[in-house]
Amino acid sequence: MNILQVSAPKSGSFWLNTILKKSLEQAGEEISYYIKTRPEYATLKQEKLSFKNQARTDMLDIDDNGVAFRVSSLLKEPVPNMQDYSQEASLAWTHSTWCQKTAEVFAFFDRKACIVRDPRDTALSAAKFAFTPYMQKHYPSPYNSIEEFFSAEYERLLEQWVWFYGNYLLHSGELDLHFVFYENLLKSFPKEYESLLKYLNLDLSEEEKKNIASEVSFSSMKEENPRHLHKGKSRKWVDGLSIDQIERAAIKAGPLMRIIGYPISPGEGDKLPAMPLDIPKKELEEILSKIDWKGLY
Numbered sequence: 001m002n003i004l005q006v007s008a009p010k011s012g013s014f015w016l017n018t019i020l021k022k023s024l025e026q027a028g029e030e031i032s033y034y035i036k037t038r039p040e041y042a043t044l045k046q047e048k049l050s051f052k053n054q055a056r057t058d059m060l061d062i063d064d065n066g067v068a069f070r071v072s073s074l075l076k077e078p079v080p081n082m083q084d085y086s087q088e089a090s091l092a093w094t095h096s097t098w099c100q101k102t103a104e105v106f107a108f109f110d111r112k113a114c115i116v117r118d119p120r121d122t123a124l125s126a127a128k129f130a131f132t133p134y135m136q137k138h139y140p141s142p143y144n145s146i147e148e149f150f151s152a153e154y155e156r157l158l159e160q161w162v163w164f165y166g167n168y169l170l171h172s173g174e175l176d177l178h179f180v181f182y183e184n185l186l187k188s189f190p191k192e193y194e195s196l197l198k199y200l201n202l203d204l205s206e207e208e209k210k211n212i213a214s215e216v217s218f219s220s221m222k223e224e225n226p227r228h229l230h231k232g233k234s235r236k237w238v239d240g241l242s243i244d245q246i247e248r249a250a251i252k253a254g255p256l257m258r259i260i261g262y263p264i265s266p267g268e269g270d271k272l273p274a275m276p277l278d279i280p281k282k283e284l285e286e287i288l289s290k291i292d293w294k295g296l297y
Contacts, residue, residue, distance in 0.1 A: 001029055002090045003200070004060070004109040008164045009095055010125040011117035012182035014051055015216065019185075019193070020091055020113065020200075022212050027202045034058045034069065034088035044071050050134040058089035062096040062105050073138040082108050097160075097297070098167035106175050111200055114168055116273065117182035118262055119161035119253045120237030120246070123154055154245065156296060158252040163293045166256050169275070170284045179275050183234045187272060189213055238266045255287050 003020055007013040024031055035041050035058055044055040049072055061068045061076065069085070070076035079085045086092075086108035096102075106112055127150040130141045143149040168177060178199040184192040193213065197204060204212070237246065249257075250264045257264060259280060261273040 001110045001200070002086055002092070002108075003111045003113060004092045004094060004106060006094055006112060006114040006168065006177070008117075008122060008161060010122050010129055012115045012180075012185065013093065013095070015182070015185065016113065016115040016180060017057070017091070017093060019196070019212070019216050022215055023197065023200065023202055023204070024091065026204055026208050026212060029202075030090065032088055032090045034085050034092075035071065037088055040071075040075055044074060047072075047074065049138075050132070058085075058092040060092050060094040060096065060105070062094055062099060062101055064099050064101060067101065067105055097164045097293075098171060102171070103174060106177075112175060112177045113180055113196065113199070114165075114177050115180045115182060116165055116260065118234065118237065118273075119158050119257070120241060120249050121182075121234060122161060123150065123157040124236050124240050126157060127153070155248060155252055158249055159291055160296050162253050162256050162287065163291050163296060165260070166284050166288050169256075169259070169279060170281060170288070172275075172279065181273050184272050184274075186234050187270075235270060255283070259283065 001024075003024075005013070005016055005020060007016065021031065033056055035044075035056060041055065045053075047055055049055060055071050057071075059070050060079070061070055067079045067082060068076050069079050082105060092109070127146045129135055130139075130143070130149050131146055135141070141149055143152060168175070169179075171177075172179070178196065180192060180196055190209070190213065193209065197209075237249070241249070246265065254264050259276055261271065263269060263271055
């Protein structure tokens with residue numbers, strides 16, 4: 001079995017990757033890596049990147065012009081043959097938004113799992129991450145502080161979130177896409193994990209599930225990857241955003257947040273998100289039609 005994980009940056013990507021990896025290992029599924037077949041890997045694996053074994057991660061960039069594999073900012077080349085790639089990369093990862101080549105590329109993978117996080121928390125996390133040593137070295141920011149970054153990029157990040165997840169929700173049926181929620185992993189891990197295992201068709205014992213839950217707890221992962229992980233909390237936006245910023249999120253991302261089940265205001269409480277049973281395609285198409293997506297990337 002090969003898996004493609006899908007996520008917007010700073011939405012719990014590394015967490016999902018760790019869960020998938022440990023689940024496959026526990027189930028006795030062999031994990032192979034395309035990047036290891038490349039001659040550059042011997043040098044790249046010596047680099048100190050954002051998280052442990054990042055150079056070993058099979059990262060895909062997908063757009064209308066083609067598909068590329070990359071390692072951080074150090075290497076990016078076109079995938080020579082997707083069939084060969086998908087056979088070597090049993091656990092690939094993409095941050096790419098939906099495009100005309102998405103369905104074609106996704107078809108090479110048996111399972112596709114997409115992690116979602118509240119857009120306000122994602123934006124706050126992205127602003128902080130932009131000023132980590134790793135990001136300053138590999139993707140330097142033009143801004144002078146976290147606050148300046150957030151002020152300038154907040155609305156763009158909200159619209160990127162809507163475009164990214166709105167499109168993947170709209171096309172989820174044809175892509176056979178399973179959604180995992182960051183907040184649900186925090187608040188109700190066994191239930192969210194069980195749903196993921198069912199989609200992956202992996203059968204683990206209760207003891208094995210408990211062991212993995214312990215191994216992928218935020219404290220355990222942060223100990224091994226302090227450069228990439230911080231606090232691992234939800235609802236940071238309640239205290240981290242001003243009333244005006246919360247209202248801007250309601251305007252920019254509120255319609256899609258409502259569909260998914262995220263609270264729009266602090267007064268709605270700590271309710272957990274869920275994908276709708278029936279995809280409101282017309283509503284999604286209307287939401288997406290209002291976004292000038294080319295200006296977002």
